[in-house]
Amino acid sequence: xxxxxPGDLVNVPFPFIDVPEKKLRPALVLSDQQFHxxxxxIILMMVTSAGRSRWDSDIVxxxxxxxxxxxxxxxxxxxxxxxxQLVVSRxxxxxxxxxxxxxxxxxxxxxxxx
Numbered sequence: 001x002x003x004x005x006p007g008d009l010v011n012v013p014f015p016f017i018d019v020p021e022k023k024l025r026p027a028l029v030l031s032d033q034q035f036h037x038x039x040x041x042i043i044l045m046m047v048t049s050a051g052r053s054r055w056d057s058d059i060v061x062x063x064x065x066x067x068x069x070x071x072x073x074x075x076x077x078x079x080x081x082x083x084x085q086l087v088v089s090r091x092x093x094x095x096x097x098x099x100x101x102x103x104x105x106x107x108x109x110x111x112x113x114x
Contacts, residue, residue, distance in 0.1 A: 004029045004042060004084075007099050009067050009091040012044065012082060026068075026091055028075055028102070036084050045102075046078035057109075059101050061094070068092025075102060077109070 004010055008029040013022035031043035047061075049071040059075040061067065068091040075098075094102065107114065 007094045011088045041081050042084045043081050046076040047073050048076050049073045061098050063095035067094055
């Protein structure tokens with residue numbers, strides 16, 4: 001099992017709809033280690049290089065190469081929870097600048113709950 005902390009980029013298996021195989025995709029860790037230990041789960045945010053289908057809420061990564069990605073990528077507001085044991089490996093981490101973008105975005109989106 002890979003130990004992950006908020007801001008890490010990890011590889012997780014994503015299933016395909018039309019074929020019985022899975023492909024590793026990067027995802028951003030949002031939850032902290034205490035949550036992982038008590039729940040056995042991890043909360044992630046989608047990372048994609050799909051620039052053709054932009055969402056208004058997409059966060060463009062400035063330092064995608066330093067985060068261990070092979071293509072210019074964006075963080076997409078698709079949040080999901082999986083069993084922590086499904087994390088295959090740690091890929092890298094967001095730069096401080098990109099982490100601040102995510103913090104600001106989450107603060108705005110969840111301002112009601114703060």
